[in-house]
Amino acid sequence: EKRTMTLMEKNSYHDSVYINAAKIFQGIHTEKPKDRVLVRYGGDSLSPMLTFKDEYSQRVSYELAFNALKYQDLLEEILLDSCVYPCQSIPDELTSLLVVMLYDLQDRKFQAREIFDEEEPVAEVRETEHYLYSCRTKLAAALARCRIKHDALSIESILPETIREQEQRASALPLCVWINTFKVSLQDVFTDLKNKGFTRVESVSDLDGYTYCMDQHCHDVLVFPSSFKEELLNLDLFADCKLLLQ
Numbered sequence: 011e012k013r014t015m016t017l018m019e020k021n022s023y024h025d026s027v028y029i030n031a032a033k034i035f036q037g038i039h040t041e042k043p044k045d046r047v048l049v050r051y052g053g054d055s056l057s058p059m060l061t062f063k064d065e066y067s068q069r070v071s072y073e074l075a076f077n078a079l080k081y082q083d084l085l086e087e088i089l090l091d092s093c094v095y096p097c098q099s100i101p102d103e104l105t106s107l108l109v110v111m112l113y114d115l116q117d118r119k120f121q122a123r124e125i126f127d128e129e130e131p132v133a134e135v136r137e138t139e140h141y142l143y144s145c146r147t148k149l150a151a152a153l154a155r156c157r158i159k160h161d162a163l164s165i166e167s168i169l170p171e172t173i174r175e176q177e178q179r180a181s182a183l184p185l186c187v188w189i190n191t192f193k194v195s196l197q198d199v200f201t202d203l204k205n206k207g208f209t210r211v212e213s214v215s216d217l218d219g220y221t222y223c224m225d226q227h228c229h230d231v232l233v234f235p236s237s238f239k240e241e242l243l244n245l246d247l248f249a250d251c252k253l254l255l256q
Contacts, residue, residue, distance in 0.1 A: 025129060026061070027071050028110060028132075029107070030062065030067070030075075032106040033106075038076075039051060039079060039109075049090070065254065069255070081113060081165060085113055087152075088152045094149060095108070097141065100138060108138055108142070112142055115146065116165070122143060153165070183236055184214055184234065185239055187242070188230060189230045189252070206245065210223065220238075239255075243255065
């Protein structure tokens with residue numbers, strides 16, 4: 011059940027995730043020279059305090075904010091080209107929220123977000139979401155024009171070569187996972203991983219397929235192949251916070 015919820019939340023974030031991502035993005039977005047500013051981010055109308063429900067919410071909030079940062083130029087171009095920005099109903103103080111929600115909307119292929127009954131709605135999120143979704147045809151057309159302009163099959167292809175190289179290097183790095191010994195013993199983790207089909211090997215150089223090894227310096231840190239990130243995050247050990255991705 012917890013694993014299912016994790017998958018649902020990955021494709022349909024709670025309102026609080028968007029608010030936290032917007033606050034993070036507000037503090038890290040690239041400031042343009044005054045003579046080149048076309049998209050204005052205003053002040054901090056949202057409280058700068060970050061409040062996370064759990065470790066998962068914290069992780070996806072930062073991922074969403076940094077993805078918006080990575081594609082900031084493209085997202086701003088889409089907003090301007092589609093004439094979705096500026097908008098009288100969306101003040102400059104909420105531009106960061108507009109940008110992070112636009113990134114998520116295009117990442118969902120402009121499909122509607124699933125709303126969870128148990129979550130408490132945030133007015134700014136719902137209003138911004140309604141506005142973007144009502145303009146989804148214009149936004150999708152603007153994105154298509156950007157891809158044609160850059161001769162790109164995907165938005166990843168629009169990124170500068172240096173960023174793409176950095177991402178390729180980062181994606182090849184092994185995954186480091188901390189065992190939360192307050193909740194589980196090392197032996198129980200080893201047993202659980204064995205039952206899931208993982209084999210323990212001696213060193214990072216031996217990692218291949220469903221394998222893992224102990225960190226040489228930290229006895230409560232495990233190392234996995236980079237390709238298993240999503241599969242690991244869907245294990246009950248992660249849902250119960252017994253393992254934490256570093």
